[in-house]
Amino acid sequence: xxxxxxxxxxxxxxxxxxxxxxSVGVDGLRSNLIRLATERGNGGGEDVGRKSIADPHLIVxxxxxxxxxxxxxxxxxxxxxxxxxxxxxxxxxxxxxDPASAPLTLWLNGGPGCSSVGGGMLSELGPFYPTRDGAxxxxxxxxxxxxxxxxxxxxxxxxxxxxxxTTTDYKTGDKRTAQDSYAFLLRFFEQYPLYSSSKFYIxxxxxxxxxxxxxxxxxxxxxxxxxxxxxxLQGMLVGNAWTDANVDNFGAIFFWWTHAxxxxxxxxxxxxxxxxxxVGPLRSEADDLCDKYVDIANNELGNINIYEIYAxxxxxxxxxxxxxxxxxQLSRTRFGGLSTRPLMKDSYDPCVDDEVEVYLNRPEVxxxxxxxxxxxxxRWTDCSEIxxxxxxxLLSSVLPVYHNLLESNIKILVFSGDVxxxxxxxxxxxxxxxxxxxxxxxxxxxxxxxQVGGYVTKYxxxxxxxxxxxxxxxxxxxxxRALHLFQSFINNTPL
Amino acid sequence: xxxxxxxxxxxxxxxxxxxxxxSVGVDGLRSNLIRLATERGNGGGEDVGRKSIADPHLIVxxxxxxxxxxxxxxxxxxxxxxxxxxxxxxxxxxxxxDPASAPLTLWLNGGPGCSSVGGGMLSELGPFYPTRDGAxxxxxxxxxxxxxxxxxxxxxxxxxxxxxxTTTDYKTGDKRTAQDSYAFLLRFFEQYPLYSSSKFYIxxxxxxxxxxxxxxxxxxxxxxxxxxxxxxLQGMLVGNAWTDANVDNFGAIFFWWTHAxxxxxxxxxxxxxxxxxxVGPLRSEADDLCDKYVDIANNELGNINIYEIYAxxxxxxxxxxxxxxxxxQLSRTRFGGLSTRPLMKDSYDPCVDDEVEVYLNRPEVxxxxxxxxxxxxxRWTDCSEIxxxxxxxLLSSVLPVYHNLLESNIKILVFSGDVxxxxxxxxxxxxxxxxxxxxxxxxxxxxxxxQVGGYVTKYxxxxxxxxxxxxxxxxxxxxxRALHLFQSFINNTPL
Numbered sequence: 001x002x003x004x005x006x007x008x009x010x011x012x013x014x015x016x017x018x019x020x021x022x023s024v025g026v027d028g029l030r031s032n033l034i035r036l037a038t039e040r041g042n043g044g045g046e047d048v049g050r051k052s053i054a055d056p057h058l059i060v061x062x063x064x065x066x067x068x069x070x071x072x073x074x075x076x077x078x079x080x081x082x083x084x085x086x087x088x089x090x091x092x093x094x095x096x097x098d099p100a101s102a103p104l105t106l107w108l109n110g111g112p113g114c115s116s117v118g119g120g121m122l123s124e125l126g127p128f129y130p131t132r133d134g135a136x137x138x139x140x141x142x143x144x145x146x147x148x149x150x151x152x153x154x155x156x157x158x159x160x161x162x163x164x165x166t167t168t169d170y171k172t173g174d175k176r177t178a179q180d181s182y183a184f185l186l187r188f189f190e191q192y193p194l195y196s197s198s199k200f201y202i203x204x205x206x207x208x209x210x211x212x213x214x215x216x217x218x219x220x221x222x223x224x225x226x227x228x229x230x231x232x233l234q235g236m237l238v239g240n241a242w243t244d245a246n247v248d249n250f251g252a253i254f255f256w257w258t259h260a261x262x263x264x265x266x267x268x269x270x271x272x273x274x275x276x277x278x279v280g281p282l283r284s285e286a287d288d289l290c291d292k293y294v295d296i297a298n299n300e301l302g303n304i305n306i307y308e309i310y311a312x313x314x315x316x317x318x319x320x321x322x323x324x325x326x327x328x329q330l331s332r333t334r335f336g337g338l339s340t341r342p343l344m345k346d347s348y349d350p351c352v353d354d355e356v357e358v359y360l361n362r363p364e365v366x367x368x369x370x371x372x373x374x375x376x377x378x379r380w381t382d383c384s385e386i387x388x389x390x391x392x393x394l395l396s397s398v399l400p401v402y403h404n405l406l407e408s409n410i411k412i413l414v415f416s417g418d419v420x421x422x423x424x425x426x427x428x429x430x431x432x433x434x435x436x437x438x439x440x441x442x443x444x445x446x447x448x449x450x451q452v453g454g455y456v457t458k459y460x461x462x463x464x465x466x467x468x469x470x471x472x473x474x475x476x477x478x479x480x481r482a483l484h485l486f487q488s489f490i491n492n493t494p495l
Numbered sequence: 496x497x498x499x500x501x502x503x504x505x506x507x508x509x510x511x512x513x514x515x516x517x518s519v520g521v522d523g524l525r526s527n528l529i530r531l532a533t534e535r536g537n538g539g540g541e542d543v544g545r546k547s548i549a550d551p552h553l554i555v556x557x558x559x560x561x562x563x564x565x566x567x568x569x570x571x572x573x574x575x576x577x578x579x580x581x582x583x584x585x586x587x588x589x590x591x592x593d594p595a596s597a598p599l600t601l602w603l604n605g606g607p608g609c610s611s612v613g614g615g616m617l618s619e620l621g622p623f624y625p626t627r628d629g630a631x632x633x634x635x636x637x638x639x640x641x642x643x644x645x646x647x648x649x650x651x652x653x654x655x656x657x658x659x660x661t662t663t664d665y666k667t668g669d670k671r672t673a674q675d676s677y678a679f680l681l682r683f684f685e686q687y688p689l690y691s692s693s694k695f696y697i698x699x700x701x702x703x704x705x706x707x708x709x710x711x712x713x714x715x716x717x718x719x720x721x722x723x724x725x726x727x728l729q730g731m732l733v734g735n736a737w738t739d740a741n742v743d744n745f746g747a748i749f750f751w752w753t754h755a756x757x758x759x760x761x762x763x764x765x766x767x768x769x770x771x772x773x774v775g776p777l778r779s780e781a782d783d784l785c786d787k788y789v790d791i792a793n794n795e796l797g798n799i800n801i802y803e804i805y806a807x808x809x810x811x812x813x814x815x816x817x818x819x820x821x822x823x824q825l826s827r828t829r830f831g832g833l834s835t836r837p838l839m840k841d842s843y844d845p846c847v848d849d850e851v852e853v854y855l856n857r858p859e860v861x862x863x864x865x866x867x868x869x870x871x872x873x874r875w876t877d878c879s880e881i882x883x884x885x886x887x888x889l890l891s892s893v894l895p896v897y898h899n900l901l902e903s904n905i906k907i908l909v910f911s912g913d914v915x916x917x918x919x920x921x922x923x924x925x926x927x928x929x930x931x932x933x934x935x936x937x938x939x940x941x942x943x944x945x946q947v948g949g950y951v952t953k954y955x956x957x958x959x960x961x962x963x964x965x966x967x968x969x970x971x972x973x974x975x976r977a978l979h980l981f982q983s984f985i986n987n988t989p990l
Contacts, residue, residue, distance in 0.1 A: 263938035302940025445797025
């Protein structure tokens with residue numbers, strides 16, 4: 001789902017609270033494209049998917065999945081004929097009477113190098129979740145296609161089923177990722193003109209904190225050039241977004257310390273010895289004092305789920321069996337066969353990544369999805385081991401891009417699951433303070449199902465919201481709250 | 496369960512992280528005592544409780560409860576004949592073959608003014624939990640009486656069923672609370688000599704951060720005086736312990752800010768304007784700037800469970816029904832009757848306090864418990880509205896008592912549920928740094944059921960441990976982790 005788990009560095013940080021004034025300062029802070037006119041308009045009604053067999057992207061059936069009352073399409077669109085770069089997508093129509101009237105939202109996972117199909121589509125906000133054996137799919141009551149048509153893209157080439165016939169393409173970075181994604185969109189809209197004028201949104205999380213604003217910027221620039229290539233971009237939303245290495249790295253160690261995950265001395269050691277602007281997130285690769293303290297910090301954290309610090313980690317089936325045995329012994333009572341009060345337990349599945357990997361490597365699934373048609377020399381994995389992504393780009397700040405976007409008319413939502421320790425809310429709040437924003441609506445709670453779903457602050461050109469009790473993968477850990485937030489943003493309804 | 500929800504104040508806080516050095520500075524009992532020799536030794540075996548009907552404290556049966564295979568006793572012990580002050584207790588024998596060989600642990604809830612019977616016994620670590628209708632009790636698989644005999648005391652007089660015939664006694668404070676509790680213990684051991692030489696521990700949470708160390712200190716002083724009054728005190732443990740107003744108040748607002756519950760400006764406003772050492776926790780009562788900012792902070796927090804920030808709050812049955820209806824509408828799918836993936840949900844009961852109150856006010860329950868024998872002019876409530884507790888004591892620091900205790904040979908465990916926002920881990924870590932302690936074992940995770948249960952640091956004379964994902968009432972929100980921690984401490988086994 002996310003690969004952000006790498007490096008710290010040293011930073012000049014002055015964090016002072018002195019009587020009257022508190023200041024937080026963090027320095028530096030296309031294709032084998034088959035043109036077909038077989039669009040929804042041709043099929044009509046709910047069963048368009050199964051009737052419109054002339055579209056080779058149409059998913060006629062999906063192994064282990066329940067019958068779905070909306071169309072889904074998936075397959076490849078080539079973005080560079082010469083190099084032979086083709087990106088894999090999965091398009092899920094909105095689960096509404098007239099999908100063409102609903103907006104269209106692109107979802108991008110991060111990494112860099114992680115799959116939006118494995119992440120967003122099959123474990124976070126898509127219409128299905130895999131079962132524990134990876135053999136079947138179950139409906140997700142809080143899928144985002146209840147509100148919008150959803151497009152999941154495996155990007156860049158080398159991620160998931162996406163590939164290039166030119167292997168040197170796997171050494172890549174932000175610029176080509178944005179350009180290829182833009183090329184993909186232009187060809188997608190060309191192929192599916194029914195959605196070419198839909199209100200369009202870009203969403204994503206984690207390293208998509210780079211992808212989303214950069215793609216938005218690329219689209220806005222592109223819209224200025226070719227009149228027949230305009231994309232109806234309305235807005236963007238990013239969650240737990242890796243934005244500025246200096247700020248986000250400090251935000252992480254600060255979160256670890258304030259959430260009682262590491263010792264005082266280790267916090268001090270990391271802050272003193274790491275140059276946060278020169279290393280990737282959460283692990284130092286240099287053999288220096290920073291590296292030493294980051295290693296200590298990681299040892300102190302222990303084997304927790306860094307993406308949701310209060311959730312269970314995925315443990316092996318054997319370990320689970322041992323736990324059940326141990327649990328049985330520990331909870332042995334002499335009350336006889338009486339049921340006892342249930343324990344608090346995460347009911348979401350901590351092993352979902354493994355199950356998605358099992359599911360997507362089944363040949364009949366790949367066939368149904370029109371995936372892996374060129375017989376790739378690798379198994380599908382959630383995060384690519386082939387993509388060699390630019391470290392310079394990883395360390396670059398996206399804040400200048402926000403300056404551009406804030407000059408445009410697109411809506412921006414920055415959200416943050418508040419129990420993520422990898423790109424935590426502490427960093428996000430800090431870089432928001434570095435942008436030219438004026439508060440128009442003060443911090444307040446918002447509710448869903450009679451419970452506080454998170455906190456929102458509105459600025460003149462941007463909305464920031466937390467999602468209470470959500471981890472790095474917000475729609476995975478808090479599906480109802482995430483859908484409520486998305487719906488509110490897309491429909492311009494009050495949170 | 497806990498009443499700590501009151502005031503802030505201004506403090507001189509200097510919190511600096513400058514390159515090399517980070518420093519955190521915060522300036523800033525005789526009775527209607529019926530002597531009976533009918534002890535466990537007389538009854539013998541598992542059914543001692545039901546056989547030993549000569550002990551008027553013996554609980555022969557308990558309405559709505561399953562048959563229990565250990566003895567329980569409850570009733571009054573007078574601590575001051577002249578004034579007519581009598582304290583109510585509930586004693587639960589260890590659920591082991593030979594309870595007399597197990598240690599004895601006193602549990603105290605806080606407030607000040609909250610009941611250990613309603614809190615510790617019936618909603619946290621006792622052998623039973625109430626059902627949602629307050630009519631029945633269910634077994635708790637992680638009750639602390641699997642490890643130790645447990646004694647729950649309603650203290651001071653005016654709390655729960657405890658009372659005084661001299662109503663001016665309800666104006667009280669730390670000194671008398673400790674003295675009355677000490678008098679109670681001497682008489683309890685006199686009445687139940689089978690346990691008078693047992694290894695004795697004192698435990699508690701919240702405002703018991705005052706009660707527990709002060710009682711320990713009183714016992715140690717008492718042991719020096721009367722040879723026939725020695726109590727075999729082995730150690731004490733306190734959780735989310737209100738210890739030093741100045742530190743704990745700053746710890747709270749710092750926790751609120753770092754856990755993304757309040758805005759930057761409100762955090763700054765509270766820190767700038769409140770004298771943390773002169774107001775009670777989390778609410779200012781003075782009409783000043785501190786009051787203003789604390790009010791803003793409370794509004795910003797919204798209606799969350801301040802004792803466990805990621806848990807659900809208790810909502811009315813009607814609101815719950817509306818939510819189910821709304822939830823049904825929101826999650827309406829067109830997948831037909833297929834089950835959908837369950838949502839993450841707290842399975843512990845957020846309304847437990849209400850249910851305990853229903854249960855303990857049933858006349859047949861009071862009769863079974865030998866409670867309310869004098870027909871008190873008030874309903875049993877979890878936290879007393881009669882006790883007028885010393886505000887000066889509330890604001891006093893208990894750190895000097897720790898200095899005394901660290902000179903003794905008793906074991907000390909300070910623990911903290913890490914998602915409590917009322918007496919949070921941030922404050923506890925800060926006041927520990929103010930004690931003369933040397934680290935002997937560095938911060939590390941400990942595990943239970945294959946998951947990190949918390950983090951532990953050992954000092955020469957004290958152990959500090961967090962409990963991961965636990966709120967203010969640690970054994971309520973994380974029962975398995977709490978029992979593991981308690982067992983480890985009592986048995987001297989590695990965490």
